[in-house]
Amino acid sequence: MAHNRYREAQPSGENTIVDAEIAQLTAAGMEVLPFLRSSDEIPSLPKTAKALLPLSPIYAPRAQQELSRLITEHRPDVLHLHNPYPLLSPWVVRTAHRHGVPVVQTVHNYRQVCSSGLYFRDGMICQDCRGRALGVPAIVHRCYRGSRAQSALMATTLAVHRGTWHSVDRYIALTSAVADHLRDYGVPAERIVVKPNGIPDPGRPAPLGDGFLFMGRLTPEKGLGLLLDAWRRHPDGALGPLRIAGDGELRPLAEAAAAERADVTFLGPLDRAGVRAAIEASAVVVAASTWHDVLPTVIIEALASGRPVLGTALGGIPYLVGADAPREPAGTGPAAVASAAPGAGRVPLPTGVVTGETGWVVPPEPAALAAALSVARAEAARLAPAARARYERTFHPDVVTKRLIDVYADLAATARR
Structure with missing residues (x-):
């Protein structure tokens, strides 16, 4: 290994x-x-x-x-x-x-092609080096560690080892x-x-808590800014509590949101016991990544604890919540019929919100995420058993x-x- x-x-x-x-x-x-x-x-x-x-x-x-x-x-x-x-x-x-x-x-990550490994630059998804023999854009934009020299070295490494990677x-x-x-x-x-x-089995899920949990690196690509933009579209307290856990360059943004609204709490970085407690206190875990996040471990932790997930439709997130199969747009076609069929009382899906096996995915836009927050709050209890079942079937060690x-x-x- x-x-x-x-x-x-x-x-x-x-x-x-x-x-x-x-x-x-x-x-x-x-x-x-x-x-x-x-x-x-x-x-x-x-x-x-x-x-x-x-x-x-x-x-x-x-x-x-x-x-x-x-x-x-x-x-x-x-x-x-x-x-x-x-x-x-x-x-x-x-x-x-x-x-x-x-x-x-x-x-x-995506480092066979991208020097930073993220397909993300200047706050946006970037695939400028895709299909190139040499990642010149990575050098121009200092994508690796903010250094043009180190970016040149990494771009050269990727070019030299293209044959190596194809031999795996x-x-x-x-x-x-x-x-x-x-x-x-x-x-x-x-x-x-x-x-x-x-991830290791945390054991039988505790009863659902209340509100939402955002947990991860507080960096732009993880989507804290997107989540807070969506959260502010609801009155204070309308969605229950929002807990934010983690650390990073956007920590001041989390602290300011907690000072601004009574329904936002900043927990800071947590140890394993703290992570478990934060998940159990919540009903839904949010993964609001604005890059093609490969496999956010927080989603697997949520499923293991029987918590459904609200995420953006990027990278591996749809796969993790069981929403990566092609579906009709919300509100039209067979998907709309299914959402109105057995399971009376289910919340109609706003445009852009797709229900997966264990959660919901939306475009990385504040309006779509704001609409999905209301759906997730109302529907969390219905999807909680499926969340734990997907963990046992797909992600158990x-x-x-x-x-x-x-x-x-x-x-x-x-x-x-």
């Missing part, structure tokens, strides 16, 4: 998922050899290593040597790669293949949207498996771990043949 851990000062769902995956595989009887590096190691690197650090995304010689030794000693069946930057480099794929070891990669034996797409991204990049459909992350082991077994058998 190869992964370059993000800095501990930067909360990372990816680090958490890798740790959980190693634990779940080990518990299932697999022998897991962690090949982990951390960006926290960078300040303590020797001067010579620091001097070569700018080139490590393209080729990290020390990592290749250490990986070769590990493979030679243990002869693993599969190398499973998560994040290779900056200390591992995509070159680990070539190193594994040189030793005859097949490679799986879980795709957590199996991709794990966390959602159907990521699978679409990989196919657009040129990866054959037969090399892509859709397998979401799982037992389910996702078995799916992952099946991927490994298929690749190992193919390699032996």
